[in-house]
Amino acid sequence: MTGELRPVSLKREGDGLKIEWSDGTTTFATWRHLRTNCPCASCLEERNKPPDPFRILSPQEVAAGAPVPVAMTPVGYYAYQIKWNDGHDTGIYTVEVLRKLSDTKQPDEQS
Template sequence: MGLLDRIPSRPKPAAPPESIDVNDRGELEIAWPGGPRVIIPPVQLRDACPCAGCIEEGTGRKLLDTASIPADIRPLGIDPVGSYAVQIRWSDGHSTGLYTWETLRRASGLEP
């Protein structure tokens, strides 16, 4: 048995979006390569935050109470993180979540 037989393969990472914009309603508009342009409401995206303060690291249990997210929440800034994610600064002061391309695709309903 060769070395390659013992190394588990990883799924290919999601391709980065062609563009990410914030519209007048504070929604993220994401254009995926070869795919749809999706709109994600800010409450839905804030609720999908994958950081350790919102999701328990050991179990994956959700810690963030959706009801605690202000109805008027908006992204104040979106910063690239390498070639795999963006970090969103939210109007509620939260900014620790790294939204990978996979996280954004799930939040937009493109992946389970």
């Protein structure tokens, strides 16, 4: 890793985000996975609490249905702010976070 790794292309694909990286790899993350792992302080705190067996979905989550971004705004050169359909918009996804949350998906091999 040179530390220069950055996304060269971000595309909505199916129920998630496809990212092409400057090192030639392509990764994919579902919106649900990105939303569940929102890096903002209040979500981090929420995830660090002991699980509440009676809370499966918050009323907001139930109302909004499956998580879908309504906006994805670049923040500087190395991060993206995602605004979700449940109204949550404080998560800033850095390039590192996006890389960590997405899985490598090899481009179709040419034969």
